[in-house]
Amino acid sequence: MHKGTAKFANVQNLQYFCIIMKILIAPLNWGLGHATRCIPLIKKYVEQKDEVVIGGNGESLLLLKRTFPTLRILNFADLKVTYSPSESQVLAMAKAAPKIIISSIKDHIMLQNLLKNEHFDIVLSDNRFGMYVSKSWRKSHAREDTKTYYIAHQLNIKLPRFWRWAEGIATAIHRRIYTRYDKILVPDFADETNRLSGDLSKGGETMGAEYTGPLSRFNLCNFSTLEECKYDTVAVLSGPEPQRSKLEKTLIRQYENADETVLIIRGRIAEPPITLHHGNITLVPHIKDDKLAAYLQGCRHIVARSGYSTIMDLYALGVLDKAELIPTEGQSEQEYLAEHIKDYIKRLAPSPASAT
Numbered sequence: 001m002h003k004g005t006a007k008f009a010n011v012q013n014l015q016y017f018c019i020i021m022k023i024l025i026a027p028l029n030w031g032l033g034h035a036t037r038c039i040p041l042i043k044k045y046v047e048q049k050d051e052v053v054i055g056g057n058g059e060s061l062l063l064l065k066r067t068f069p070t071l072r073i074l075n076f077a078d079l080k081v082t083y084s085p086s087e088s089q090v091l092a093m094a095k096a097a098p099k100i101i102i103s104s105i106k107d108h109i110m111l112q113n114l115l116k117n118e119h120f121d122i123v124l125s126d127n128r129f130g131m132y133v134s135k136s137w138r139k140s141h142a143r144e145d146t147k148t149y150y151i152a153h154q155l156n157i158k159l160p161r162f163w164r165w166a167e168g169i170a171t172a173i174h175r176r177i178y179t180r181y182d183k184i185l186v187p188d189f190a191d192e193t194n195r196l197s198g199d200l201s202k203g204g205e206t207m208g209a210e211y212t213g214p215l216s217r218f219n220l221c222n223f224s225t226l227e228e229c230k231y232d233t234v235a236v237l238s239g240p241e242p243q244r245s246k247l248e249k250t251l252i253r254q255y256e257n258a259d260e261t262v263l264i265i266r267g268r269i270a271e272p273p274i275t276l277h278h279g280n281i282t283l284v285p286h287i288k289d290d291k292l293a294a295y296l297q298g299c300r301h302i303v304a305r306s307g308y309s310t311i312m313d314l315y316a317l318g319v320l321d322k323a324e325l326i327p328t329e330g331q332s333e334q335e336y337l338a339e340h341i342k343d344y345i346k347r348l349a350p351s352p353a354s355a356t
Helices: 039-047 058-067 090-117 135-140 161-178 243-255 289-298 308-317 332-348
Strands: 022-027 051-056 072-075 122-126 147-151 183-186 233-236 262-265 276-278 281-284 301-305 323-326
Touching: 022 039, 022 058, 022 090, 039 051, 039 058, 051 058, 058 072, 233 289, 243 262, 243 281, 289 308, 301 308, 308 323, 308 332, 323 332
Parallel strands: 022 051, 022 122, 051 072, 122 147, 147 183, 233 262, 233 301, 262 281, 301 323
Antiparallel strands: 276 281
């Protein structure tokens, strides 16, 4: 029997109905961002004594498994996307399309098989295309009360200039996917003038999307216990290969002869926690969120990809203004976000007159 639905309004304040539910949360394994923005949702569900099950694959699932070691883990279809080393990612994504379709079909079949044996009140998918339940299957298996939610900030697809003509087609294909879900959740502000995602999430209101407010793993961080940062510059790497490794090598070359101390967080969850030193540069595969928050707040300069989850993290910590956002080559969404956040910071900065 369905016990209720979660209250996602004002999720920036993380307010929910106190109703015991069974929830499956499954993020896409495409970098770590889809997983990190699920962390505040999982934490709040756990706090209110709901039964939470985590699904997924790869390093994003490993991150959540380490963050929530007591929760049940389900392995869904394996999908690992590799970016092109060239400037455009459109052809790389086109080549990956068969793998994405097959993994989505596998997800869909696995979910429906899972629901034959146990009940979930909510299935929450962060950009996993196949985690919905078809209407015909619901009726034939008496699963009308299972609700499927799709988390996405990019309702409008951005493509490189040469492919700009195909943006409407790509957006329509994506819409065809997420409208199979009961509800679309956009992790951004409802106020269009204040949205971190800018035009990417524009128009969601017309299709009944719910704007939850930004979702960051630092929403629930206890800043009173943060340790002091000993680095001048902190670089946070993320995203698929080979672009992640390319940026790491570029930063080492850039800073190896500098006077400042530099920390590079490599975003390699599966590697042993071994610290490497390269002169003034310290490299670590991954660090815990409380320490990461301290370093990002305490350093003078931040280098990071302009992925949306990273932007939400920096916003939650109040450090967007000291971040150098470097888009992944050929990743039009990140290129757009990098420029949008520059304008966003300028727009919100106090004028010289108001400052005096």
